Amino acid sequence: MTGTGRPGAASCKVLVIGLGNPHRGDDATGAIVAQALCGRLPADVRVVVRGSDLLGLIEDWAGFDGLVCVDAAAPLGTPGRIHRIDLLARRLPKRLALTSSHAFGLAEAIELARTLQHAPRQIIVYAVEGGSFDCGTPLTPAVAAAVHVVADQIVAEVGRLRGTSGRVTQAGYCGQTITRENDECT
Amino acid sequence: MATKSIRVDLLTRVEGEGALDLEVSDGRVTAARLNIFEPPRFFEAFLRGRGYAETPDIVARICGICPIAYQMSAVHAIENAFGVTVDGQLRALRRLIYCGEWIESHALHVVMLHAPDFLGASDAIQMAREHGEMVRNGLALKKAGNELMRVLGGREIHPVNVKAGGFYRVPSRAELAPVAENLARAHEIAVGLVRWVAAFSFPPLERDYEFVALRHPDEYPFNEGRLVSNRDLDIDIADYETEFEERHVAHSTALHSMLKRRGAYLVGPLARYALNFDRLPASVKTLARQAGLGSVCRNPFQSIIVRALEIVYACEEALRLIAAYRPPEVAALPVVPRAGTGFGCTEAPRGTCWHRYDFDAEGTIRATRIVPPTSQNQPCIEADLAAVAASILDQPDEFIRARCEQTIRNFDPCISCSAHFLKLSVHRT
Numbered sequence: 334m335t336g337t338g339r340p341g342a343a344s345c346k347v348l349v350i351g352l353g354n355p356h357r358g359d360d361a362t363g364a365i366v367a368q369a370l371c372g373r374l375p376a377d378v379r380v381v382v383r384g385s386d387l388l389g390l391i392e393d394w395a396g397f398d399g400l401v402c403v404d405a406a407a408p409l410g411t412p413g414r415i416h417r418i419d420l421l422a423r424r425l426p427k428r429l430a431l432t433s434s435h436a437f438g439l440a441e442a443i444e445l446a447r448t449l450q451h452a453p454r455q456i457i458v459y460a461v462e463g464g465s466f467d468c469g470t471p472l473t474p475a476v477a478a479a480v481h482v483v484a485d486q487i488v489a490e491v492g493r494l495r496g497t498s499g500r501v502t503q504a505g506y507c508g509q510t511i512t513r514e515n516d517e518c519t
Numbered sequence: 520m521a522t523k524s525i526r527v528d529l530l531t532r533v534e535g536e537g538a539l540d541l542e543v544s545d546g547r548v549t550a551a552r553l554n555i556f557e558p559p560r561f562f563e564a565f566l567r568g569r570g571y572a573e574t575p576d577i578v579a580r581i582c583g584i585c586p587i588a589y590q591m592s593a594v595h596a597i598e599n600a601f602g603v604t605v606d607g608q609l610r611a612l613r614r615l616i617y618c619g620e621w622i623e624s625h626a627l628h629v630v631m632l633h634a635p636d637f638l639g640a641s642d643a644i645q646m647a648r649e650h651g652e653m654v655r656n657g658l659a660l661k662k663a664g665n666e667l668m669r670v671l672g673g674r675e676i677h678p679v680n681v682k683a684g685g686f687y688r689v690p691s692r693a694e695l696a697p698v699a700e701n702l703a704r705a706h707e708i709a710v711g712l713v714r715w716v717a718a719f720s721f722p723p724l725e726r727d728y729e730f731v732a733l734r735h736p737d738e739y740p741f742n743e744g745r746l747v748s749n750r751d752l753d754i755d756i757a758d759y760e761t762e763f764e765e766r767h768v769a770h771s772t773a774l775h776s777m778l779k780r781r782g783a784y785l786v787g788p789l790a791r792y793a794l795n796f797d798r799l800p801a802s803v804k805t806l807a808r809q810a811g812l813g814s815v816c817r818n819p820f821q822s823i824i825v826r827a828l829e830i831v832y833a834c835e836e837a838l839r840l841i842a843a844y845r846p847p848e849v850a851a852l853p854v855v856p857r858a859g860t861g862f863g864c865t866e867a868p869r870g871t872c873w874h875r876y877d878f879d880a881e882g883t884i885r886a887t888r889i890v891p892p893t894s895q896n897q898p899c900i901e902a903d904l905a906a907v908a909a910s911i912l913d914q915p916d917e918f919i920r921a922r923c924e925q926t927i928r929n930f931d932p933c934i935s936c937s938a939h940f941l942k943l944s945v946h947r948t
Contacts, residue, residue: 384676388627388631388658388661389661389662389665389675391658392658392662437631441642441644444644445643445644445647445654448644448647448651448654449647449651449654449655450651
């Protein structure tokens with residue numbers, strides 16, 4: 334999306350992607366966090382919800398300097414625990430096994446984009462440990478409680494990536510448009 | 520007596536969940552079973568009691584890769600039951616959205632899933648290190664197909680704009696202009712893709728398939744035609760159940776489709792190509808000859824060339840349809856339900872997708888039957904696996920495993936969209 338943004342603050346183009354299937358319990362985390370970010374980020378920060386195959390986004394990533402992804406992670410015993418992974422410093426840990434029902438999930442898409450030199454320089458992944466991924470169920474309480482925590486962290490993260498404080502009270506920080514691209518899985 | 524097992528724990532380049540057991544005795548393959556153990560999804564059951572107008576959006580959820588195939592077969596069946604004929608620009612738009620599905624589905628399979636087999640790469644990521652330009656091209660092709668789906672279908676996956684009688688909304692010419700620009704570029708890429716895959720090394724294998732596909736008097740088939748084969752089959756789609764049957768097999772939760780009189784048959788690109796070569800434009804025929812193909816291709820490994828040719832065809836057809844497009848006066852014809860049975864059969868990227876619906880007078884579904892392409896190809900997949908394995912039993916297990924996986928990928932199987940691993944066991948006695 335485009336918007337007014339803060340003058341001088343758009344030197345780092347940032348994309349935020351919420352991943353997940355909104356109809357499968359805690360897999361909806363990414364989509365719901367993206368919704369919670371509505372109006373809280375600078376207007377020139379694009380927010381996208383994706384439910385499945387990420388291949389279509391790879392070419393778009395080339396135009397961004399920073400990418401923030403939020404997704405549900407496989408249960409590790411603490412539903413709602415938030416993991417922040419800076420991919421400049423480390424790879425996506427396999428133990429988190431970010432949930433994807435298709436062949437090209439987040440890890441594969443990032444690795445492919447990097448191989449093709451289409452990946453943003455800075456990629457930060459927020460992985461929220463899930464508790465249940467049953468069809469047609471809402472977020473589990475622990476994960477629901479984590480939604481606004483991780484949203485706050487992403488607001489600050491975007492500010493850091495853009496070299497600003499991330500405070501969200503100034504004019505131009507409202508009117509966030511969330512693009513839902515294929516927001517549902519099979 | 521010695522027993523040996525080879526196991527593949529993770530195969531990420533097919534759509535679905537299954538396992539393969541090879542039984543080898545005295546140096547011969549005695550059984551090749553593709554075990555599909557994913558749970559049934561009950562679409563046919565929960566369509567009962569639903570209204571005809573809901574059907575296109577429900578059946579789209581059967582597949583995230585080829586939702587248009589299910590939507591198109593459904594709307595044709597509904598219109599068949601209610602005596603509605605969609606023609607002119609609305610019919611053309613249906614072909615156009617189908618072009619989008621073929622382009623995105625074939626591009627995904629040819630470049631990202633199948634090509635690594637021929638280049639000794641474990642996946643598209645590893646392949647991209649040496650062949651980055653082709654991977655970029657594959658992504659660009661997929662994007663062009665997805666864009667067509669989005670403009671006509673409302674979104675790329677599980678489109679929401681298809682209805683009985685036509686569409687909820689039709690595009691303007693201006694909306695299609697940028698799509699055409701991308702398709703022109705996609706066409707160039709697709710021609711290069713045909714030449715690239717044609718240069719691969721193909722295992723020497725010729726299979727005596729009974730090809731089954733739609734055949735239309737004038738067109739390379741998407742939405743309409745009679746069901747024909749290279750043997751003596753030539754039937755109206757309404758007569759499908761007199762010639763074909765689905766059988767339960769112990770090792771699969773998916774039904775196996777068979778020709779009642781002869782058994783296994785093949786649907787998909789090789790079948791469409793063999794039965795409709797004369798319906799291709801001269802440009803695609805010439806490209807096929809340059810790629811080393813005749814009018815029939817029986818080597819399943821060369822299906823990758825035929826898929827690439829079908830991408831070229833879909834790009835050309837889409838450009839032709841867009842050039843001739845004039846927005847219709849109405850987005851959909853009126854549909855008045857009546858009691859009856861309707862049949863639909865269209866060509867999904869993986870082959871014929873056949874539907875039957877029984878409606879009451881209000882248009883509520885009383886019974887339905889849906890036969891997807893991969894269900895039809897399962898017996899052929901097993902026959903191919905047996906044939907391929909028999910020719911390489913003296914090779915190391917790792918080689919046999921890789922070749923068997925490649926053999927399965929020749930079919931671009933869409934077992935389901937929910938999981939993706941294959942366990943392969945070879946039992947030698």
